[in-house]
Amino acid sequence: MKAPDGNKLAILHALNQGDFISGQAIGEQLGISRAAVGKHITSLQEMGLDIYKVNGKGYRLSRPLSLLEQSDIEVAYQQLDGAGCEFEVQPIIDSTNTELMRRLQQGKVHNNSVLVAEMQKQGKGRRGRVWQSPFAANLYYSYYWRLDDGMHAAMGLSIAVGLAVYDSLKALYDLDVQLKWPNDVLVNGRKLAGVLVELDGTAEGPCHLVIGIGLNVAMPQTSADNIDQPWCDLSEFCDDINKNQLVAVLTCFLQKRLAQYQQQGLQGMYQQWNNVHAFAGQCVELSSGTSSWRGICEGIDEQGAVVLRVDGQSKRYFGGEISLRVKS
Template sequence: MKEHSIKLSILKSLSQGGFHSGEDLGEKFGISRAAISKHIKGIQAWGVDVFRVQGKGYQLANPMQLLNQDIIQAQTNNHVELIPIIDSTNQYLLDNINRLNSGSVCLSEYQLKGRGRRGREWISPFGTNLYLSMYWRLDAGMAAAMGLSLVVGVAIVEALEQLNLKEVKLKWPNDLYYQDRKLAGILVEMSGQAGGAANLVIGMGLNLMMTEQTEGITQPWASLCEVAGHQDIDRNQLAITMIKTLNRALLDYEQQGMQGFVDRWNRLDNFIHRPVKLIMGQREIIGVSRGINEQGAVLLETECGIETFIGGEISLRPHR
């Protein structure tokens, strides 16, 4: 973190708006204008659009609201850690499970090694999205965690609805969609032993204000600013609402299991009653999606009737 402290301080100044000269920034932080220029290049490598105008200085191309740990912690009962630059919020919690209380949260502005499902990279530009992970101890054990990513998806959409951000849907088993484009991804990782409690780390990456120039994404994507009608989104309030809603949903899950979430999921299913193609390894099944059942399996109406499918290697795509 120490090697990033100057860059983060420069970003905090730039996030206040307006132009900031290299001379003023250098004087403020006790370094040369050349060093400021070098740090600006490092900030740009994080995916932040900073431009320079001769005689005026540096300015952010787009407004940026930084996360504030004190604000978030003051309004949640969960222990919150904000680590602006991190390899992976999920990995940080996995590495520190022994000292964490259930419900502990890690937030970040930028992930150097963010990851998605099946080991894919999760593109994580600085300050424009929300990267949040929560540790949860499930006393019922690993077998009881089946379908947990579906529960998390329901919680995230319901949190957005509380903020009057409507029309976000769910894609089985672990994505949020807006107008048939990916808005967020969920990654649940777990450890534990048979007969013991399950240690779960639930990660979420939510696109907020990603630019069209963001590189490395190979599928159609959406940003929450579209859902909000391009109005400003308070990132701190979003994080607070996400933490509270996710915490409640996990407590509900402990009491009710998947049974309490089937109707909540099906209400939000992006593909329900639509023709789909289900991919299982080399196998493809064509049918009409009919939501999920109490085991968290996807229901597909095929020529053979209603069939159920479940497993980590299944992906769902619209059939065109």
């Protein structure tokens, strides 16, 4: 799928004013025919946008969209006294994480670069899963960070990132979320956001990290039908969501957590994480490949390992391929 051209984006902005607008009026504004407007509308619908058509009134979005604007992100970031980050907005991309990893291999990425997109064609979740990424619906965010202490030092990074997401949602919307080991953000057991950290480097040398965050903002039903687990989005809990402000606030809190992690590891964070742990004290099952373990979840330790009480003993488990499920 190609990125939307100027006419499509102009039509989208016109529809995003909130009122019905006729195809004739749009055509006159853009200097194109009503038939061309209709084709652009169809193309936008194929991208996952929910657009109403009412005879005698015209077209209207089912609900207003918060569209990404690089200049608005930069202004919001500066107002928060943010410093050191470069922002880029892409309309459509394969994956924000994939693009930053690609630029890393080409030597074309700067430390503290932030890439956000309106849509991902190949959004990535953990364990090869697809992350549903319809146009202008959610937040698809990636951040490049260099850690000079080697790959071993990045072992618990997803814990710090999860706390940054928690910080952001609490500060912006007073929303209390729970964190699921190792990298999910939940509300009442339903997934709101996920974290995917990808690494490139050596055991002792510099470690390059691309931190991906996917956050459901206003998921359309057409995409929701493809999600195979309980989920929610921000629109259920908050009004007037501004994605540009969300990007700026998330970036500031992520910078703070990364600085804290670089200085102290998880020493100052793992107990904070345990205070908002979704499955604390519950019977859970850890599975990895053909192996599985069942026990009472006691949270995480200072290295980011999940701790289960199994047969009266506390046991620690690591691993990016381990899934956590509550057992009844």
